[in-house]
Amino acid sequence: MNWIELRALNNLYKNGEVKLNDTLAKSGEINYLTNSLRIIDRSYNKLYSLDGYTEIYEKEYLEKYNCYENFLLENGLLRHQIRFEENDIKTLMNIQCWKKEGTLEELRKQIIASDESLRGISLMFFKNDKYLDNKSSLVDALKKILEVEHFSNDRDQQYIYKLECHNPKVIVLCENLDFLTKPNKPRQHGIELWYAGGKNVSKLDYADTRGLPIYYSCDWDFDGLFIIYPLVKKKIPSIQLLTPNGSPRGIEETEHNSRWGNGKDRNIDCILTNQQQHIVRGLIYNNQWIIEESNDLLNMLEILSNK
Structure with a gap:
């Protein structure tokens, strides 16, 4: 609505x-x-x-x-002519909540320092780089909530967002922004989080892992596994995919846009463990996906370190 x-x-x-x-x-x-x-x-x-x-x-x-x-x-956003979708309002409310909690400030500074593009902002908060096109009222609302004066017109952003910590032990590259808005536990456990912007992986050509182990966290859907992860793997061959522990959700019931389609015919077994292959086959068979933020990040890393 x-x-x-x-x-x-x-x-x-x-x-x-x-x-x-x-x-x-x-x-x-x-x-x-x-x-x-x-x-x-x-x-x-x-x-x-x-x-x-x-x-x-x-x-x-x-x-x-x-x-x-x-x-x-x-927030001075209630005007007669606004046509915000309900999910737009929820997103704006989430951003404001992060700001009040203090978890947004570091990301906000990086957005300003990198002169982030409108397409990059769109992908960051809406999972679609064209979502904000021709939505001036929503763009203005985002600027107001984020306290950012403008977004760049450039379509490609070349900046990796990083949630750094003292004495990092591992790096986790996240497909989505959610984990970076919850910094306390990752920092306590020496986890440095990166966000590159979904499919926008060209910037990873210049990524320096400093010899740290690096892992990939993503939505377990067609885009996350069959498109983005192979692209990331080519850029950073040492990266390992984290095995999810979140509960699968129906693609139809969640109105999810990334459908398995010809994922059944794409072979990525060579970059998956046997357990991961089994999970993917189950998701495809049941027409389900696993949302990245539904996973317990610490638990995924703990299980991996115990193997």
Whole structure:
């Protein structure tokens, strides 16, 4: 859902009716409440709440709507014309949370120092380097939350983000940013974290591991295993893939975009252990994937060191 749909559902809750527009007419959520649950009625130009709507709305929508609205108000982002997707708002809220916790400041300084590109920022926070294209309101919101004046127009960023520590023992290159926003445990255990930006691996030509063991942490999906990891392995032949311990999730139920497809026909067994091959075959067979941030990083490294 986007903010227009969320606001309309709240107006229905407060006023019992709302004017129909093109966004609401095409809304899958509103169509579900209208045609399946039958708690909304629709005329040619209006939506009306029916018996049962108040109960469902208070149970499923009210708390999160108030949370989103308060966040947008507090940060000066609540404007009539905004069309933020619900996940956009959640991402902005996460970034603000990291900032309040103090885990964002080091990354923020690196973003400024590297003159990070808009495409790099898009990939960093949204897992798609083109997601922020033509979304000026969302870009402005990101600048405000991150307290960054501008993003570079260059498409390729050549800067490796690093969460350093005293006396590092190992390096972990992460496909996604999440682990770098939780620095305490990695630092306590001498783990230096790197983030290069998903498929943007060309910068690894210049990576200096200083003789430290280096491991790769990623989403266990088609992109992470069959595209990105082989590219990383060519750049840093000594890198080893960490075996996940997170729970698999259904690709369909999570609306995940990286589907196995012809992954079944690509042979990467030569860079996987027997255990990893077994896990991949199971994920493909069950049409599942494992999200990188669902793993316990320390546990993955501990198991590896005990072998």
